[in-house]
Amino acid sequence: MKGTLGLRIGLSLLVALLGLWFMLPSIPMVRDSALDSVLPDKQINLGLDLKGGIHLTLGVDTDTALQNQLGQIGRDIRQVAREEKVLVLKPRVLEGQRLAFTLLKNEQREELDALLTDEFSRMRVENRQDVDDGKMEYVLTMSPEYRKELTAMTVDQALKTIRNRIDQFGVAEPDIRKQADGRIQVQLPGLSEPERAINIIGQTAHLEFRLVNDEADLEKAAQGILPPGHELLNMRIKNPDGTFMERPLVVEKEAAMTGEHITDAGTAFDRWNQPYVTLNFNARGARMFERLTGENVGRRMAIVLDGTIHSAPTIQDRIAGGRASITGNFSVEEAHDLALVLRAGSLPAPVNVLEQRTVGPSLGQESIEKGVQSALLGFALVFVFMIIYYGFAGLVADIVLVLNIMLIMAGLAAFGATLTLPGIAGIILTIGMAVDANVIIFERIREEIRRGLSPRAAIHEGYGKATLTILDANVTTIIAALILYEFGTGPIRGFAVTLSLGILASMFTAIFVSRVLFDLYANRTPAPQKLSI
Amino acid sequence: MGLSIIKPDTRINFIGYRKVAFVLSAVILFLGVGSLLIKGGPSYGIDFSGGQIVQIKFDSQPEFSVLKDGLEETGLPGLTVQRFGQDADNEYLLRISASEIPSDTLRDTINSAIGAALPQANHHIQRLEMVGPKVGADLRAKALEALFYAVLLIAIYISGRFEQRWFASAVMAGGLALGIYLLKLIGVPLGGLILAALAITVGLCWKLKLNYALGAVTALIHDVTITVGVFSLLNKEFDLTIVAALLTIIGYSLNDTIIVFDRIRENIRGKAKQAKRDFAALLNGSINQTLSRTLLTSGTTLLVVLCLYLFGGGVIHDFAFALLIGVLVGTYSSVFVAAPILLGFDPATLQREPKEEQPEENA
Numbered sequence: 001m002k003g004t005l006g007l008r009i010g011l012s013l014l015v016a017l018l019g020l021w022f023m024l025p026s027i028p029m030v031r032d033s034a035l036d037s038v039l040p041d042k043q044i045n046l047g048l049d050l051k052g053g054i055h056l057t058l059g060v061d062t063d064t065a066l067q068n069q070l071g072q073i074g075r076d077i078r079q080v081a082r083e084e085k086v087l088v089l090k091p092r093v094l095e096g097q098r099l100a101f102t103l104l105k106n107e108q109r110e111e112l113d114a115l116l117t118d119e120f121s122r123m124r125v126e127n128r129q130d131v132d133d134g135k136m137e138y139v140l141t142m143s144p145e146y147r148k149e150l151t152a153m154t155v156d157q158a159l160k161t162i163r164n165r166i167d168q169f170g171v172a173e174p175d176i177r178k179q180a181d182g183r184i185q186v187q188l189p190g191l192s193e194p195e196r197a198i199n200i201i202g203q204t205a206h207l208e209f210r211l212v213n214d215e216a217d218l219e220k221a222a223q224g225i226l227p228p229g230h231e232l233l234n235m236r237i238k239n240p241d242g243t244f245m246e247r248p249l250v251v252e253k254e255a256a257m258t259g260e261h262i263t264d265a266g267t268a269f270d271r272w273n274q275p276y277v278t279l280n281f282n283a284r285g286a287r288m289f290e291r292l293t294g295e296n297v298g299r300r301m302a303i304v305l306d307g308t309i310h311s312a313p314t315i316q317d318r319i320a321g322g323r324a325s326i327t328g329n330f331s332v333e334e335a336h337d338l339a340l341v342l343r344a345g346s347l348p349a350p351v352n353v354l355e356q357r358t359v360g361p362s363l364g365q366e367s368i369e370k371g372v373q374s375a376l377l378g379f380a381l382v383f384v385f386m387i388i389y390y391g392f393a394g395l396v397a398d399i400v401l402v403l404n405i406m407l408i409m410a411g412l413a414a415f416g417a418t419l420t421l422p423g424i425a426g427i428i429l430t431i432g433m434a435v436d437a438n439v440i441i442f443e444r445i446r447e448e449i450r451r452g453l454s455p456r457a458a459i460h461e462g463y464g465k466a467t468l469t470i471l472d473a474n475v476t477t478i479i480a481a482l483i484l485y486e487f488g489t490g491p492i493r494g495f496a497v498t499l500s501l502g503i504l505a506s507m508f509t510a511i512f513v514s515r516v517l518f519d520l521y522a523n524r525t526p527a528p529q530k531l532s533i
Numbered sequence: 534m535g536l537s538i539i540k541p542d543t544r545i546n547f548i549g550y551r552k553v554a555f556v557l558s559a560v561i562l563f564l565g566v567g568s569l570l571i572k573g574g575p576s577y578g579i580d581f582s583g584g585q586i587v588q589i590k591f592d593s594q595p596e597f598s599v600l601k602d603g604l605e606e607t608g609l610p611g612l613t614v615q616r617f618g619q620d621a622d623n624e625y626l627l628r629i630s631a632s633e634i635p636s637d638t639l640r641d642t643i644n645s646a647i648g649a650a651l652p653q654a655n656h657h658i659q660r661l662e663m664v665g666p667k668v669g670a671d672l673r674a675k676a677l678e679a680l681f682y683a684v685l686l687i688a689i690y691i692s693g694r695f696e697q698r699w700f701a702s703a704v705m706a707g708g709l710a711l712g713i714y715l716l717k718l719i720g721v722p723l724g725g726l727i728l729a730a731l732a733i734t735v736g737l738c739w740k741l742k743l744n745y746a747l748g749a750v751t752a753l754i755h756d757v758t759i760t761v762g763v764f765s766l767l768n769k770e771f772d773l774t775i776v777a778a779l780l781t782i783i784g785y786s787l788n789d790t791i792i793v794f795d796r797i798r799e800n801i802r803g804k805a806k807q808a809k810r811d812f813a814a815l816l817n818g819s820i821n822q823t824l825s826r827t828l829l830t831s832g833t834t835l836l837v838v839l840c841l842y843l844f845g846g847g848v849i850h851d852f853a854f855a856l857l858i859g860v861l862v863g864t865y866s867s868v869f870v871a872a873p874i875l876l877g878f879d880p881a882t883l884q885r886e887p888k889e890e891q892p893e894e895n896a
Contacts, residue, residue: 057668059667181671198637353663353665354664354665354667354668355668356636356661356662356663357661357662357663358636358660358662359660360660362590362659363590363659363660363848366846367846367849370844370845370849371845371846371849373844374840374841374844374845374846375841377844378838379837381836381837381840382833385833385836386833388536389829421848421849422777422849422852424849425845425849425852425856426781428837428838428841429781429837429838429856431837432830432835432837432838433785433830435829435830435833435834436788436826436830436833439826439830440792440826443823443825443829446541447541447822465799468795469792469795472694472791472795473788473791473792473795475690475694476687476690476691476784476787476788477784477787477788479683479686480783480784481784483679483682483683483686486679486682487678487679487682488675488679488773492773492776492777495777495781496777499781499784
């Protein structure tokens with residue numbers, strides 16, 4: 001071991017410096033100083049329980065979304081069939097997400113079946129039976145993949161809509177993520193107006209097409225003088241540097257058409273490889289859109305989402321066939337996002353608040369102060385105790401303890417983990433348990449010294465015997481921590497993260513770094529005859 | 534040499550006290566489980582049962598009865614009012630059993646009720662939490678699952694690691710998975726499943742003679758049950774942070790048990806002949822050799838947890854309390870529960886068990 005000592009000292013110093021490097025930005029005093037510019041950006045995130053804010057779990061009502069979609073498919077089938085001169089009556093949504101309709105003449109069965117296979121391949125015929133007067137009753141279901149896809153899409157759309165809303169609301173660092181079972185978790189740190197936030201999130205996306213009045217005087221409009229039946233709305237325009245600016249436009253108050261007739265939206269590329277957004281309307285929507293565009297060629301039409309104009313293209317021609325496109329200076333992601341938002345508008349799924357936790361900023365502040373204070377106190381007590389009880393060895397234990405805490409902090413910052421109140425508890429517990437590894441080693445060394453070994457031999461034997469024990473003990477704790485992470489939510493996960501980091505750090509510091517310190521001590525010349533332990 | 538609390542030649546006959554310890558454990562377990570049975574399970578906080586809590590801070594201490602009466606007039610379902618944190622904090626926690634009342638309505642109701650009852654008192658709502666019934670049930674299921682998997686994986690790890698019997702532990706895992714699958718088929722509820730799973734784990738450990746795993750798992754169940762029992766006896770609420778505490782206790786108790794087991798294993802290797810002749814003495818020796826470490830570690834951990842308990846603030850108070858019990862019981866159980874089980878369930882050593890009064894020799 002002696003030959004590698006230099007290497008081991010180097011590694012210990014390297015880890016210590018890395019720890020310091022990652023830990024420093026999380027200390028407010030350092031962050032405000034000149035050092036800030038050279039240090040990494042990452043710092044420890046504080047959980048909502050520590051800085052205050054709102055935590056919401058929202059449930060997306062995917063069943064309702066599927067029902068609505070089925071109703072839409074029913075209307076589409078009737079429309080498409082009519083174009084083929086097949087008469088389909090009374091499409092209706094049944095219990096258990098099934099769609100039923102009646103075929104007027106059962107001799108057209110083959111035609112209808114072919115049509116269903118061609119155009120609605122993701123629907124399955126569950127039942128088909130003759131009823132009186134030569135009619136035929138159909139019951140369709142969605143294929144499981146289609147249902148899954150629609151459900152996932154509904155949740156994605158809801159997530160997107162909520163994110164847009166929160167962005168509009170202007171919260172710093174919101175955290176919005178999808179959870180299992182169609183749930184969405186929203187965390188809004190530092191926000192003190194929970195009701196307003198919840199109301200904004202809870203609204204349904206509303207898409208409108210409104211005609212633009214380019215003749216109106218914008219200056220007068222800004223003073224509130226508008227032509228009758230018009231209003232002033234802002235259009236979001238992206239600057240080349242990625243920021244947004246707003247340009248007001250005078251638009252008709254009444255929507256020429258709303259998003260409820262959109263069945264689908266997607267992205268496509270034109271021949272210059274510019275992305276644009278495609279829209280599909282249902283039969284009624286297609287007719288409306290055809291009439292709307294036919295009557296207003298040359299005018300601009302504003303695409304208004306929740307009161308903000310997203311684009312206002314000029315109508316070039318009558319657009320038939322139920323397809324439309326929105327062009328603009330989109331990037332691929334923007335086109336995709338707009339398509340998502342439009343789909344969300346066309347497929348509204350009610351969103352329920354399943355869980356809400358609001359912590360006032362003052363409580364968070366108080367919690368963190370008390371947490372840190374009790375941590376420091378516990379730390380100080382253990383620190384003093386170790387020196388009294390073990391002497392020089394106690395000092396070694398304290399040094400590695402400080403390194404240990406530094407590494408936990410650095411780990412939290414480097415992984416972008418969130419520090420919660422139970423997380424602080426986890427750190428405090430780790431302090432208590434990190435001492436354990438040292439104690440196991442020290443007690444072993446004491447035993448070996450009692451057996452009459454020289455300090456150097458005792459250190460060697462002690463570490464050799466203790467290492468396996470420490471590994472066994474820590475692996476089991478890591479198992480517990482991993483399970484905690486897997487099954488835990490929010491604050492508990494934070495606790496699991498600090499516990500795992502703490503165990504890893506304490507194994508490294510107790511087994512490796514403290515050994516380096518002991519070896520430095522024991523390898524002095526002349527070799528020490530006694531060891532303060 | 535620094536100080537030492539435990540003299541190196543200490544020889545306490547821990548194994549000899551095992552019957553006393555078993556009676557003591559049995560009494561505490563009986564009280565705790567009895568209290569749980571009478572109350573129909575732990576009193577779940579809103580994390581698990583659903584409902585709302587509101588934490589209110591006053592600038593000065595309000596008259597409790599006036600506050601309570603004023604709030605009760607709102608007719609909020611299942612309303613309870615209790616003090617929170619230290620007296621000087623002037624804080625109160627309200628619980629409402631219904632989760633469907635919109636939070637802004639609730640805020641308004643509470644603010645106007647306090648305004649009417651205590652017009653002088655300045656107050657503000659610091660925290661408002663609502664958990665819907667479905668989320669509550671999900672969280673409960675997840676928490677139980679977490680506890681269960683923790684115990685299971687730990688049992689497998691110990692059997693493999695300590696007895697080099699990965700095959701037997703795989704058999705145990707397989708048997709357990711099969712048993713749970715069958716019980717699920719007949720529709721046993723989750724709580725029952727967990728109990729059955731633990732029973733199967735203990736049973737399989739016994740049958741497969743996985744003594745170390747049996748000792749460790751029994752100690753874990755012992756510690757967790759006692760902690761939950763004490764919470765029930767003291768009418769403390771059981772929420773997500775308490776589950777985190779229980780898992781920490783599992784980790785801690787195990788840590789403690791393994792260090793004792795580790796020494797037992799080492800001593801068996803070194804003294805194979807003596808081990809067969811006098812297993813009880815060997816166990817005692819191992820416990821005594823690690824006693825110094827056990828007390829030091831528990832001591833420092835308790836010191837830290839005590840700081841948390843006393844100064845950590847209201848939010849962390851119950852969490853620290855659970856850890857406090859857990860560390861105490863976890864330390865006790867590795868000496869008085871886990872180690873004696875190695876002796877008690879090993880048929881080969883059972884016959885040669887020495888009389889309890891017999892003085893220790895050759896530890």
